[in-house]
Amino acid sequence: MAKKKGAALLEISDLDVSYGKAPVVIGASLVVHEGEFHAILGRNGAGKSTMLHAVSGLIAKRGGRVRFDGKDITSSSPEKIVELGLIQVLEGHRIFPSLSLQDNLDVAAYPIRRRGKRVDYERIYRLFPELAAKRNDPASSLSGGQQQILAVGQGILAEPRLLILDEPSGGLAPIVVDRILDVAAQLAHEGAAIILVEQLVEKALRRADTACVMDTGRIVHQGTAEEMASSSVVREIYLGHG
Numbered sequence: 001m002a003k004k005k006g007a008a009l010l011e012i013s014d015l016d017v018s019y020g021k022a023p024v025v026i027g028a029s030l031v032v033h034e035g036e037f038h039a040i041l042g043r044n045g046a047g048k049s050t051m052l053h054a055v056s057g058l059i060a061k062r063g064g065r066v067r068f069d070g071k072d073i074t075s076s077s078p079e080k081i082v083e084l085g086l087i088q089v090l091e092g093h094r095i096f097p098s099l100s101l102q103d104n105l106d107v108a109a110y111p112i113r114r115r116g117k118r119v120d121y122e123r124i125y126r127l128f129p130e131l132a133a134k135r136n137d138p139a140s141s142l143s144g145g146q147q148q149i150l151a152v153g154q155g156i157l158a159e160p161r162l163l164i165l166d167e168p169s170g171g172l173a174p175i176v177v178d179r180i181l182d183v184a185a186q187l188a189h190e191g192a193a194i195i196l197v198e199q200l201v202e203k204a205l206r207r208a209d210t211a212c213v214m215d216t217g218r219i220v221h222q223g224t225a226e227e228m229a230s231s232s233v234v235r236e237i238y239l240g241h242g
C-alpha cells in the first residue's frame with residue numbers, strides 16, 4: 001500500500017546497549033515516520049526487545065541518541081516518554097488483577113481523560129469482543145491470551161503517536177493475531193507510527209510499510225516491506241525457524 005510519508009517521529013542513532021559487559025545492541029540506527037508501519041525481524045536473541053526497551057527508557061543506553069518528535073529522549077524517564085505518546089505494549093505491564101477489565105482500560109486512558117478528551121472504550125470492545133464479554137470481571141479472571149489482548153487495548157486507548165508491539169502473537173489464535181495487526185495497520189493509516197516485532201514474518205510484512213532485520217545486535221538490513229519479503233537475508237534467518 002503506497003502511503004505518503006509523514007515527518008520523522010522516532011530517530012534512533014548509533015544506539016548501543018549492554019547487559020553488563022556484553023554488548024547486545026550495537027550501533028543501531030533507525031528512523032520511523034508518522035503513519036509508518038515498521039516491522040522488526042530477526043531470530044531469537046538478536047537484540048530486538050532490548051533495543052525497544054532502551055528506546056522506551058526501561059533499560060539504560062550505553063551510547064547513541066534517541067529522538068522522538070524532534071525531542072532528545074535519550075535520558076528521559078519511561079514515564080516522560082509515555083507522556084510524549086511513545087507507548088510500548090508490555091505483557092501484563094499495566095494490568096491490575098483485582099480491578100475489572102473496564103477499570104483497567106480506564107487506568108490506561110487516564111492521561112487522555114485528564115486532558116478532558118472523550119475516551120472511546122467501545123472501539124476497544126468492538127475490536128475485541130472477547131474483552132466486551134468480560135468487561136465487569138476482574139482482570140485476574142482473564143486467560144493469558146485475554147490479558148495480552150487487554151494490554152493491546154490499553155495501548156490503543158492511550159492514543160499512541162508511536163505504538164510498539166513486541167511479538168503480540170505469542171499464544172494467541174491466528175484470527176486474534178490478525179485482528180491486532182489489522183488494528184495496528186489502521187492506526188498507522190490514521191497517522192500513528194507502529195513498530196512491530198514479529199516472528200510471523202508473512203503476517204508482519206503484509207501490513208508493514210518498511211522493515212529491518214536485526215542479527216546479533218546489529219541492524220543488518222532495512223528496506224520496504226516488499227523488498228524484505230523477497231530478501232535472501234530474511235529467508236536465511238527464518239529458514240528452519242518456522
Ligand SMILES: Nc1ncnc2c1ncn2[C@@H]1O[C@H](COP(=O)(O)OP(=O)(O)OP(=O)(O)O)[C@@H](O)[C@H]1O
Binds near residue numbers: 024049
Ligand atoms: N535481562 C537480561 N540480562 C542479561 N542478558 C539478557 C537480558 N535480556 C536479554 N538478554 C540477552 O540479550 C540478548 C538479546 O536479547 P533480546 O531479548 O533483546 O532478543 P530478541 O531479539 O528480543 O529475542 P526474542 O526474539 O527471543 O524475543 C540475548 O542474548 C539475551 O540472552
Ligand SMILES: [Mg+2]
Binds near residue numbers: 048049050166
Ligand atoms: Mg524479544
